[in-house]
Structures are given as C-alpha cells and as structure tokens.
Amino acid sequence: MEENSVKTNSFRAWLLAARPKTLTGAAVPVMIGTALTVADHGWEIAWLPCVLCFLFAFIMQIDANFVNDYFDFKRGNDDAATRLGPQRACSMGWVTEEAMRKALLVTTALGCAVGLPLVLFGGLEMILVGALCVVFCFLYTTRLSYLGLGDMLVLVFFGIVPVCLTYYLCQPEGSRTVTLTVFLASLACGFVIDTLLLINNNRDIDNDRRDGKMTLVVRVGHRGGEILYFLSGIVALLLNIVFIVEGHLWAFLLPLIVYLPLHTLAFSHLVKIDHGRELNKVLGETARNMFLFGITTSIGLLLC
Incomplete structure (x- = not known):
C-alpha cells in the first residue's frame, strides 16, 4: 500500500505514526542493563521489573514519537514538500x-501505569524518575x-537512566547498587544511540537552520x-573496554568485530552522500548498527 493512500486514523496510520523502527532505541539500553545484571548476579534476578522496564521504554518511545509528530506539525516544521526524513x-x-x-x-497515561509498579522494587523515588x-x-x-x-538528553534518557535503572531494579533483593562499570556501559549505550540523532540532524541541517532549531x-x-x-560510535566502543577489566572480554570484542566495520561503512556512506533524502539509507544502516551494538554487547556479557 502506498503511503499516500493511508486511510485517516486507520491501524496502518497509527502504525506509521508510532514509527516501530525507532523502538530499537528503546530496547537496546534495557537489553544491556538486563545483560549486565545477569552477568553480575546470574539468572536468578528479578525478571518482573525487567519486563516492566522494557514496556515502559517502548511506550515512552511511542509517546515521544507522537509528541514529535504533533508539535512539529503545529509549529509548521513538517511541510511535506521540504521534509527530507520519513513523512509524519x-x-x-x-x-x-x-x-x-x-x-x-x-x-502518557499508559506509560505511567506500566511504570508505577516499579515503586515496589525501587521505592517512591521511581515516581520522580518516571515523572522526569x-x-x-x-x-x-x-x-x-x-x-x-538533544544529544545530552539522549545520553541521559537513552543511556544513563534506562541502563542504570534496569540494572538497579533487576538485581536480587538486598544487593541493589550501581557500579562504575554499569555507569560507563550506560554512557556507551547513550553514545551509540546518539549516532541515530546525529544522522537525523545531519540530514535536516538546512531545514533546522531555517526553523531556528539550533541542534x-x-x-x-x-x-x-x-x-x-x-566519533560517537568510536567513543561507545572505547567505553566498552571497561568490560575487559571485569573479565567480560567478549563484551568488547564482539562489538569491535561486528559494529566497528559497519559503523565505519555507514560513516563512509554519510560522507559520500553528503546531503539530501538519500541519507535516509544511512539512517537505516545506523539503526541496524545501533541494534547490533546492543545485541553483541549483551551476548558478550552473557558469554563470560
């Protein structure tokens, strides 16, 4: 079905509005946080908060997509004639x-409802985290x-918060801490996810400048x-070196072997294409690479 023939408020319309391809950005930090917990505490962890963290992340990602769609439209930033990214x-x-x-x-209400039970595992301060x-x-x-x-918010809310919070909540009762290794891993996650924002902003630089959006x-x-x-992808890999010290060699080697060549290739495509709608190809490559970074890091943590 052609996108211009989508029926108003149909299931397909809402599916396109939810932008399911972006959900990998919600999955990766929770995935890494869960793998870190299993690596440190074995498989006898608290699985219910893991599931709740995944659901909360997915719902809030969709919520963010809806917010972005609606308010950019109201501002007049989503003119179909000049927009270079996927249509809104x-x-x-x-x-x-x-x-x-x-x-x-x-x-928003559904996200709050899913996140509220995390209070049972992390205390009332989880309400503040959810509200933020x-x-x-x-x-x-x-x-x-x-x-x-935007890039700072990605580091915080797609790196530090979801990775550290997942790790904290999913630990066995009585051993809830956040180590330096977990914090560095959360930064690595934030940097690799920021590549997705950076390719978006590279593609949209002229439109953003016109609209006064100072990315x-x-x-x-x-x-x-x-x-x-x-550099954002390289910094993520360098931060993964911390896993070697912790005895998780494969958590560094697998992303190095799989992610680095693909990230370098995507960068070469970015430089070659330079500008325009063709950069959406690099956007797709970046989303794939980001997910592979999460998968290989998580598998590497579980192998050791």
Whole structure:
C-alpha cells in the first residue's frame, strides 16, 4: 500500500505514526542493563521489573514519537514538500490533530501505569524518575531540541537512566547498587544511540537552520556533524573496554568485530552522500548498527 493512500486514523496510520523502527532505541539500553545484571548476579534476578522496564521504554518511545509528530506539525516544521526524513502522520493527514492529542494522553497515561509498579522494587523515588521521563519527553520536542540539547538528553534518557535503572531494579533483593562499570556501559549505550540523532540532524541541517532549531550539528556545521557521528560510535566502543577489566572480554570484542566495520561503512556512506533524502539509507544502516551494538554487547556479557 502506498503511503499516500493511508486511510485517516486507520491501524496502518497509527502504525506509521508510532514509527516501530525507532523502538530499537528503546530496547537496546534495557537489553544491556538486563545483560549486565545477569552477568553480575546470574539468572536468578528479578525478571518482573525487567519486563516492566522494557514496556515502559517502548511506550515512552511511542509517546515521544507522537509528541514529535504533533508539535512539529503545529509549529509548521513538517511541510511535506521540504521534509527530507520519513513523512509524519499529522502533516500527511494520516492522523487528525484531535486523534493525536487523545493518543498523547493515552500513551502518557499508559506509560505511567506500566511504570508505577516499579515503586515496589525501587521505592517512591521511581515516581520522580518516571515523572522526569514524561516531562523531558515533551520538553525535548517543544523546547530543548531547539537549544541544541538533544544529544545530552539522549545520553541521559537513552543511556544513563534506562541502563542504570534496569540494572538497579533487576538485581536480587538486598544487593541493589550501581557500579562504575554499569555507569560507563550506560554512557556507551547513550553514545551509540546518539549516532541515530546525529544522522537525523545531519540530514535536516538546512531545514533546522531555517526553523531556528539550533541542534549540535547546526552549531558545528555539516562536516563537524559528520565527524561527531563517527566519533560517537568510536567513543561507545572505547567505553566498552571497561568490560575487559571485569573479565567480560567478549563484551568488547564482539562489538569491535561486528559494529566497528559497519559503523565505519555507514560513516563512509554519510560522507559520500553528503546531503539530501538519500541519507535516509544511512539512517537505516545506523539503526541496524545501533541494534547490533546492543545485541553483541549483551551476548558478550552473557558469554563470560
């Protein structure tokens, strides 16, 4: 079915609005956090909070996609004629404004409902963590991305928070801590996921500059953005060196063998294509590479 023939507010319309390909960004940090817990404590961990962390991450990712779709449309940033990335539901008329507003309320409420039981495992402070996730989910699109803070938010909410929180909550009762290794692993996760934001912002640099969206790539320029893309993946790999010290050699070697060549290839494609809609190919490669980084790191942790 052609995207321009999508029926308004249909199942396919909502599927496109949810952007399921982005869910790997929600899965990777929880996956790594769970693998870290198993590596340190064996398979007798608390599995219910692991499941809840996965569900919360997935729902909040969809919520963030809806927020991005709706508020960028309201700002007039999703003009179908000039947009270079995948088309958005509201701007294409696949989902009506009223339906999207209701969906925002539903997904936000559902995320809170799924996350609330984590209080039983982590205490009342989990309410604060959940509230911050919801607040920054909205602030990212409406304000902070325009100030060039998107990359920092990725490090925090796609790296530090989900990895460390998953590790903390899934440990056996009475042994809940967060080690330096876990923290460094969370930074590695954040840097590798930031490559997805960087390729998006490299593609959209001209439109973002026109709209006053001062992303990090807009600030450093197109070539600087390309360098940041490459370095972000390299920093993630270098942070994984910590696993060697902890006796998890394969958690470093597998990403080195699998991720590094693919990341380097994607970078070469980025430089060659340079600009335009063709960069969506590199976006797809980056999403794949990001997921493979998560898979290989997690498998490496479980092998040792």
